[in-house]
Amino acid sequence: MGSLTEISVVTRKSIIFITIAVIILILIRLSIKVGIDYWKATHPVPIPPPNVFFGKIPSPKFPQSATTSSNLKFTLENIEGRPPETTSAGRVYAIIQKTPTILSSQRAKAFASKLGFKNEPEIISPTYYKFINDQDKLLTLEIDIVTMNFKLKYDYTKNPQIFYQGNIRSKDQAINDVKSYVGNNGLFDSFTLNGKITGDLLKFDMATKTFSPASSLSNTDAIRVNFFRSDLDGLKVLPPKFNKSLTYVIYSAASSNNWKYPEIIYTYWPIDYSSFATYPLRSATTAWQNLIDGEATIIDMGRNNPDNIIIRNIYLAYYDSEEPQLYLQPIFVFEGDNNFVAYLPAVDNQWLD
Structure with missing residues (x-):
């Protein structure tokens, strides 16, 4: 009987010791995890610097008829009460550059024929044709035979x-x-x-x-x-x-x-999604100052008084030009009251031609 009692006591003590050991191991593991997380938080992996693989790139081709933001007065009224935090680097994509081939003219004429234009085109330039419908002279087709x-x-x-x-x-x-x-x-x-x-x-x-x-x-x-x-x-x-x-x-x-x-x-303009480089971007704070200093391009003045333009939103976007470009690159967009919109190149000026 005594030996059974001793065995019971030893068993209970063993269970207690094992439980304590498990708790200690769990606490040690949690402590290690917290320590590792703290180290990672205080010692983040350095972000690779922009590779600027394309070298200096041309500034985006904003509309030539557009005016700049000079002689305008702006007030920023957004949720943050200041320019937002934006990424310090962004991607610039190559635009696929097409070249004429011996089949370019034939392909353009076949496309025109499919749309009902059977006559020979007027050659505006070696790569630009104009077709006039022989059944209705008011119907025309102009086509770049390369793009x-x-x-x-x-x-x-x-x-x-x-x-x-x-x-x-x-x-x-x-x-x-x-x-x-x-x-x-x-x-x-x-x-x-x-x-x-x-x-x-x-x-x-x-x-x-x-x-x-x-x-x-x-x-x-x-x-x-x-x-x-x-x-x-x-x-x-x-x-x-x-x-x-x-x-x-x-x-x-x-x-x-x-x-x-x-x-x-x-x-x-087809984008080569596999061919891109990373470039340093100006901060939103710098972009805001550039707008004030008259360096942005006004896309839509809207119904605004030049002496009091309220900006509600500042953000990054990509710019898709009407004219052919070598690259698709980020821009800053300023949206304001009464349909105001302005654009500004986002790539740091030192990397723009």
Whole structure:
């Protein structure tokens, strides 16, 4: 009996000792983990410096007609109450540079023929052709035979009645009709078709022969369907006119395709996503000061008093130029009240030509 009691006591003590040992091991392990985490937090792995692989790069080609931010007064009113924290380095991507081949002319003519242009083109330059439809002289096609960027236009200023052929049912229907038409006819690349698509309601002015924003669907004569690029590296890819894409289609309620889609503009510069370099970027604080100092480009002045422009948002984006560029690079975007927008190169000035 005594030996059983002794065994029971020893067993209980063993269990206690084992439990204590396990607790100690757990505490040691937690202490080591906390220590390692603290070391990592206080001794972060150095971020590799920008490799500036492309060397100095050209400044982004903002619209030549745009003005600078000089002689304007700005006030920053954002959530932070100061310029935001932004990354100190960013990617710059190479734009694929196409060159003419012996098949370039043939390919452009085949594309034109598919759209109903059977006549020989007018040679504007060795790489730029203009076709005129032999059935309707108001319908023209201009095409860069190297890039295959094109402008398909029906001169609606000489026949504005095309905008009064019926009623546009909805913006969604316009977008779906346009996507189906350009997709089925192979007019746009897959990246463009899978990007961001928006629609702007338009009213046609018979006196000025121009479009202006329509206040509602009921007085809409046409819809501009915008095809924006998808975001890249979590950043927007913005065109020169900010909310108007380089590639777009004007849509009407007419039944004939030439009238239903009286303007189709395709401008696409292919990005080499496998070829990029990293570059130092100016800080948002520096960018804000550059805006104040008159170094930014005004994309849209909006309805603002030059002496009191309120900026609500500062952020990084990529710039997609209407003109051919060697690189796709980051810019700072300043958005303000009453539709104000300004752009500024984000790459540090020492790496810009």
